[in-house]
Amino acid sequence: MKRQELDDLVRLRRARDRMDRDYAEPLDVTALAQVALMSPGHFSRSFRAAYGETPYSYLMTRRIERAKALLRRGDLTVTEVCFAVGCTSLGSFSSRFTELVGQTPSAYRARSHDDAGGIPACIVKIHTRPVRNGDAGSASRS
Template sequence: MTLEDLVRLRRARDLMDRDYAEPLDVPALARVALMSPGHFSRSFRAAFGESPYSYLMTRRIERAKALLRRGDLTVTEVCFAVGCTSLGSFSSRFTELVGESPSSYRARRHDAGAAIPACVAKVYTRPVRNGEAGSNSPLIV
């Protein structure tokens, strides 16, 4: 993979980070990276250790956790606020990555993490599917 490919892949990843609540699909992301959808998906996985869909859903779940901790939105409102269109799929993915349902997560207290700087908390609270990210993951510090 060339440096130019990595720059284009990062551009697409940055788009997912910034516009996570927008409807994004592989063909649209591949256009941003100036690649075919198949090549983009393979290259993204090789560069970042997970599929574009998995990366996007992880970003959405991270944002959902923050919104649920605030406690002023319902689970359904959070689901749609982070760009998911199906409450069932959102709840299933949230439970898979976080280990508890969105309702349970919203209902419990989150005071213990209040004193931790957001940049540190993000690293340690990043949702990760069982065994998906290994020690060589670029997202783990």
């Protein structure tokens, strides 16, 4: 691998880390491309090549992952969760949640989550991570 490719991967990781850390912030491709010191177009193409999905898709997966954790707690409404994870449209949030999880946010919140009570949070996170329908395994693991 060439030095430039390694440098690009480091910068892409920096942007991905920002999405992981600041998922609730208003992040767009232009802001993330600035973190990676790339043009928006180059950033989007490079991110997809490196991680197998677009920056937006990755960010929404992080948001839905966090939304699932908040919904399992049960002390917030679906609307409150939507805004807490950085989404600005309840309709878009619900559509993406349903696409990734296989059920609506309300149905997910209403169901029992006691089966994970004695399992360490790091293991629960792995097994409840949203999976896009086109990804390996093709169905949600939750």
